[in-house]
Amino acid sequence: MAFAALVAVLPIAAPLSASADPIDPSTADESISIWLRDVATKAPVPDISVEVKGKGFDETFTTDADGRVLVGLPGPGDYTITVDDSTAPPEIGSIPAAQNPRTVAVQSTNKNVPANFLFTTAAGSGGGGTTPSDSASPSAGAGSSGSSGASSGGAGITGGLVASKIVTGIIYGLLLALASIGVSLIYGTTGLNNFAHGELVTFGALMGYLFSSILGLPGFVGIIAAVLLGGLYGFVQDTVLWRPLRKRGVGLVPLMIVSIGLALATRYVYSFFFGADRLTLPNDPSPFLRIGSVSLRFTDVMGAVVALVVLLLVAWVMLRTRLGKAARAVSDNRSLAAASGIDVDGVIRWIWIGGGALAGLSGVLIAYYQSLRWDTGSQILLLIFAAVTLGGLGSAFGALVGSMVISVFMNLSTLFIPDNLKYVAALAVMIVILLVRPQGILGRRERIG
Numbered sequence: 001m002a003f004a005a006l007v008a009v010l011p012i013a014a015p016l017s018a019s020a021d022p023i024d025p026s027t028a029d030e031s032i033s034i035w036l037r038d039v040a041t042k043a044p045v046p047d048i049s050v051e052v053k054g055k056g057f058d059e060t061f062t063t064d065a066d067g068r069v070l071v072g073l074p075g076p077g078d079y080t081i082t083v084d085d086s087t088a089p090p091e092i093g094s095i096p097a098a099q100n101p102r103t104v105a106v107q108s109t110n111k112n113v114p115a116n117f118l119f120t121t122a123a124g125s126g127g128g129g130t131t132p133s134d135s136a137s138p139s140a141g142a143g144s145s146g147s148s149g150a151s152s153g154g155a156g157i158t159g160g161l162v163a164s165k166i167v168t169g170i171i172y173g174l175l176l177a178l179a180s181i182g183v184s185l186i187y188g189t190t191g192l193n194n195f196a197h198g199e200l201v202t203f204g205a206l207m208g209y210l211f212s213s214i215l216g217l218p219g220f221v222g223i224i225a226a227v228l229l230g231g232l233y234g235f236v237q238d239t240v241l242w243r244p245l246r247k248r249g250v251g252l253v254p255l256m257i258v259s260i261g262l263a264l265a266t267r268y269v270y271s272f273f274f275g276a277d278r279l280t281l282p283n284d285p286s287p288f289l290r291i292g293s294v295s296l297r298f299t300d301v302m303g304a305v306v307a308l309v310v311l312l313l314v315a316w317v318m319l320r321t322r323l324g325k326a327a328r329a330v331s332d333n334r335s336l337a338a339a340s341g342i343d344v345d346g347v348i349r350w351i352w353i354g355g356g357a358l359a360g361l362s363g364v365l366i367a368y369y370q371s372l373r374w375d376t377g378s379q380i381l382l383l384i385f386a387a388v389t390l391g392g393l394g395s396a397f398g399a400l401v402g403s404m405v406i407s408v409f410m411n412l413s414t415l416f417i418p419d420n421l422k423y424v425a426a427l428a429v430m431i432v433i434l435l436v437r438p439q440g441i442l443g444r445r446e447r448i449g
Contacts, residue, residue, distance in 0.1 A: 023072030054079035173407030182355030188394030198377030204363030230360020392443025
């Protein structure tokens with residue numbers, strides 16, 4: 001009887017005892033990553049008191065020199081974050097009342113749940129968002145939604161800030177290129193504009209989350225699993241759906257509509273199994289590498305290195321191997337390639353496997369770079385298509401160049417316009433370049449007649 005009473009009391013006592021002292025975030029199963037910034041300069045705001053309350057937990061912390069604080073939590077649940085902005089320098093203003101205090105939902109084993117706050121003198125600006133971070137050291141899911149006051153109109157722009165934007169743009173461009181190359185290769189060999197490619201990216205991110213966050217395996221295991229399962233997913237898609245439709249002679253427009261339907265269906269399957277909340281992978285938010293005023297996390301550096309190595313490997317495959325040469329032949333003239341003895345269906349099958357693997361890798365690296373949701377891939381699909389179109393439809397190297405141009409320009413544009421208009425700037429530069437060079441940067445003019 002006494003044992004039963006003890007068991008009944010333990011779940012109640014545990015949270016109470018957990019709140020007696022701050023919890024080490026490196027050993028806690030759940031944690032919140034808080035980041036304070038000045039909306040005008042994007043500079044961090046240090047030495048600000050932050051209170052976190054919830055589930056019997058009530059602790060006050062102070063932001064470090066990077067404007068950050070990582071809070072270990074006693075367990076999943078809703079936590080209220082209150083920033084004492086009265087102690088901030090008067091020139092940076094305060095946090096809008098609608099954003100402070102803020103309640104954050106933390107799921108089981110969800111580490112580094114992002115909570116970003118922006119100090120501004122303009123009403124209506126806030127923190128948080130789903131777009132990639134605009135700083136060189138973003139927290140998971142970092143980003144900001146701007147307003148008319150979010151842009152300083154060029155005021156306060158420094159060399160360090162410009163360098164930060166360029167570095168961020170290069171890193172995100174490399175991650176975007178992994179997904180864009182798959183789209184470009186599939187289009188080049190089949191003519192299909194695959195609107196479901198974003199769901200391949202999401203699949204990779206979710207597989208990384210499944211293996212690293214839920215199963216607790218090392219991060220590199222989650223990355224490898226995302227690549228292998230992404231390739232398998234691409235193979236299954238082609239075998240079960242796209243190849244039979246090609247054999248039936250279905251036109252490209254109906255195929256595109258099928259891809260849209262597949263994207264919508266797959267997206268909500270993800271939502272059903274993983275929920276609609278933002279998810280994060282285990283990640284250390286502290287700076288790993290500093291270059292002048294630019295600070296980068298370990299996952300930022302490793303993600304860029306992995307992406308660069310894989311992109312070089314793809315270039316070698318396309319230029320030096322029989323498969324790459326066959327893929328380029330099929331892309332150039334499918335009928336002539338078949339007449340030359342090339343197994344066109346086999347080439348397309350390998351393109352789908354490779355495209356799925358690259359999308360899976362892109363997804364898991366993007367999840368480490370920011371965070372993930374059930375619709376992560378669909379949110380960047382427009383950027384993927386813009387990069388492929390800008391670089392030249394069907395050109396793998398064009399997709400890489402287009403991704404870098406789009407990403408760097410998108411990040412630099414936030415120096416002058418609100419963050420939530422950065423996609424508009426990316427599409428605007430695509431339109432301007434296509435007006436001058438309609439075939440894209442590395443595309444070829446079509447021969448008529």
